[in-house]
Amino acid sequence: MESTMTGNASGKKKEIHVGLCGAGIGGVFAAIAIARAGAKVTVLEAADHLGEIGAGIQMTPNVARLLRKYGVDKVIGDNLVRFEELNLRRKDGTPVGYTQTSRIEGALDQPWWLVHRHHLHQGLVTVARQHGCNLMIGSRVVEIDYLESNEVTVRTEAGETHVFDLLIGSDGINSVVRRTLFPAVKPRPPTTNCAYRAIVPYEQIRHDPIASTLIQKLTMEVWMSEKAYIISYPISAGTDFNMVLSHHRPHPVSTVEDISMADLRAEYATFDPRIQRIVDMIPNAQRWPLLVTGPLPSWSSPRGNVVLMGDAAHSMTNHMAQGAATSMEDGAFLSVVLREVLAARIALPDAIRLYERERMPKAFRKQQVSFLNGAIWQLPEGEAQRARDRAMEPELRGEPLLRSPNLYGDPATVLEVYGYDAEAHAERALQEWYNGQDWRKDEGTGIEAPVAEKVMNWFLPEKEKFVSKI
Ligand SMILES: Cc1cc2nc3c(=O)[nH]c(=O)nc-3n(C[C@H](O)[C@H](O)[C@H](O)COP(=O)(O)OP(=O)(O)OC[C@H]3O[C@@H](n4cnc5c(N)ncnc54)[C@H](O)[C@@H]3O)c2cc1C
Known part of the structure; x- marks a missing residue:
């Protein structure tokens, strides 16, 4: 070419x-x-x-x-803002999964910010x-x-x-x-799934005896339910409690919609009272489409x-x-x-x-x-949801894991998504381009550059990093 x-x-x-x-x-x-x-x-x-x-x-x-x-x-x-831990729960608050943020941040040597x-x-x-x-x-x-x-x-x-x-x-x-x-x-909206986005000041939550028990630490919380979830986390130097409230409508949603706050509150009325009380504090919100x-x-x-x-x-x-x-x-x-x-x-x-x-x-x-x-x-209640919860259980006991349906903590997903370095990828792609669309093997070892990048280079000091001889 x-x-x-x-x-x-x-x-x-x-x-x-x-x-x-x-x-x-x-x-x-x-x-x-x-x-x-x-x-x-x-x-x-x-x-x-x-x-x-x-x-x-x-x-x-x-x-x-x-x-x-x-x-x-x-x-x-x-x-x-950094947060200490991610707690995954059933909608009634029962703990299901757990990720200690320092485990991810330490492994990738990068922070996870909100x-x-x-x-x-x-x-x-x-x-x-x-x-x-x-x-x-x-x-x-x-x-x-x-x-x-x-x-x-x-x-x-x-x-x-x-x-x-x-x-x-x-x-x-x-x-x-x-x-x-x-x-x-x-x-297009591929399903009927859409989301509300909302903020409540931490100061307001602190005054509520039930809801305040949730905010003893800076955490990310997910309440999982059939066809709905709430994810919450701190923003603005830890002064605001941010929520994304996922739900489904009878029809796919294509544009941002004004909503009735009564409808929003009704949607989460059967959730853990701690988060439900915070939902009740939301002053206003809109419904956002999830377009693909x-x-x-x-x-x-x-x-x-x-x-x-x-x-x-x-x-x-x-x-x-x-x-x-x-x-x-x-x-x-x-x-x-x-x-x-x-x-x-x-x-x-x-x-x-x-x-x-x-x-x-x-x-x-x-x-x-x-x-x-x-x-x-958003798995429906039943066999699949129970299997998901069982598969996440080792995390609650602090056991090391090889894989988990908690994708925010699953080692393979964490490496693939959060461990990705776009600039390093571009540098490798350029090398490949300059050398005739072919990853070059290291002559001495036969190791190819992308394999070395994934398996070796992450722990080697900069000057020792494995580079294919080109
Ligand atoms: C509920 C929800 C939660 C999300 N949470 C996260 C999250 O936690 N992390 C994350 O990474 N992503 C998240 N996202 C996705 C994220 O918001 C978007 O992917 C991101 O904002 C897209 O950025 P963009 O710059 O590509 O496009 P946009 O943010 O849409 O920016 C497009 C810009 O182009 C301008 N523009 C449009 N038309 C023209 C024109 N003709 N001429 C000149 N300017 C024009 C617009 O005014 C706008 O400023 C979330 C999305 C939703 C709906």
């Missing part, structure tokens, strides 16, 4: 202007990563101000790694500006010309025109970039000058807390391959093809794991 480039004969560096359509968590994070790689970055955001609505969000170790590396954690500070979306987004925006990204509000993209030339011309509702070498669609579920590339694709996009056959234009990331490409159900995390991983991966484009070692269309080839299966896998965890937490 003519496309593989292993060097830059002229030694000349390229300059590229990357445009991002959408300044959500994924878009702003990608802007930082790509600016760090050396590209000029402009982000066009439809809204009149930068921000995030909604409530809390988990930043699991796979993305805590990136927030730390890019210095975003320092800016957010105490608003990144944060208000607003604090996360503010931190990302601050760091993006520090890196020279141009964040333009009131810039709704309405038209994209990308077929006739390698350059992409973007027009906004306000009548402005922008020209980019690469346009990244980070514009979420209703992405105009995706609709332009793949008009037939429609995000794809898997798509491609994320990019034929010239490789327009590409999708985040929810625009692969929105998923919330049950594994990986939607924003996967979006951020996309940005981190893209930044590594774009660094190589800037160094003129790989052509832009090839870099985009590499991104698609590697990231599309990863995103699909996250969609699958998210479905799985939703099904496990």
